[in-house]
Amino acid sequence: AVVSTQSTGFIPENIRSRFKDEPSRSKLTSEFVEIWQRLRDVPSGVLFRKYCSTLERWKYNRSTLFRGLYSNPKDGLKTSVCVNVSEKKLTIINADKLGIMEVVEYDKIQSFGGSPFSLTLKIADKTFSIMLVDKHKSYLLIELLAAYCRRTHSLTRDTP
Numbered sequence: 001a002v003v004s005t006q007s008t009g010f011i012p013e014n015i016r017s018r019f020k021d022e023p024s025r026s027k028l029t030s031e032f033v034e035i036w037q038r039l040r041d042v043p044s045g046v047l048f049r050k051y052c053s054t055l056e057r058w059k060y061n062r063s064t065l066f067r068g069l070y071s072n073p074k075d076g077l078k079t080s081v082c083v084n085v086s087e088k089k090l091t092i093i094n095a096d097k098l099g100i101m102e103v104v105e106y107d108k109i110q111s112f113g114g115s116p117f118s119l120t121l122k123i124a125d126k127t128f129s130i131m132l133v134d135k136h137k138s139y140l141l142i143e144l145l146a147a148y149c150r151r152t153h154s155l156t157r158d159t160p
Contacts, residue, residue, distance in 0.1 A: 060084055066141045068130040083130060085144045092128065106152035114142040
């Protein structure tokens with residue numbers, strides 16, 4: 001199949017940027033097209049089961065992600081982040097590189113606070129201030145965080 005390099009628009013920037021030269025980009029694009037062509041003949045029920053199986057194994061399954069912007073207090077650089085709130089821990093993820101910046105179990109959170117567009121977490125000697133993208137979702141984030149922290153702290157206090 002002949003593949004135009006103009007069709008790489010569907011490839012995420014963080015992947016595309018690793019393939020700067022033309023031969024690498026063409027090879028990557030050809031591999032994507034080949035995979036999609038193989039999947040075209042697979043029945044939709046099989047694809048749906050495969051998708052659900054993959055989703056079930058994803059490490060952020062059953063958690064809620066909130067978009068935000070983190071300002072590093074040392075150098076002032078701003079980083080696009082996702083705050084991942086799951087049943088057992090809170091994870092701050094670099095949204096551009098998809099790398100984990102911080103993982104915090106709820107019993108390690110000393111304090112937290114929020115306003116309509118921000119979240120501040122105090123964890124040991126670190127403080128994270130994150131500007132949240134959506135005002136209404138920031139309320140949900142604070143409520144989830146409070147519920148998980150309350151539950152975790154009541155479980156640890158009741159334990160002999």
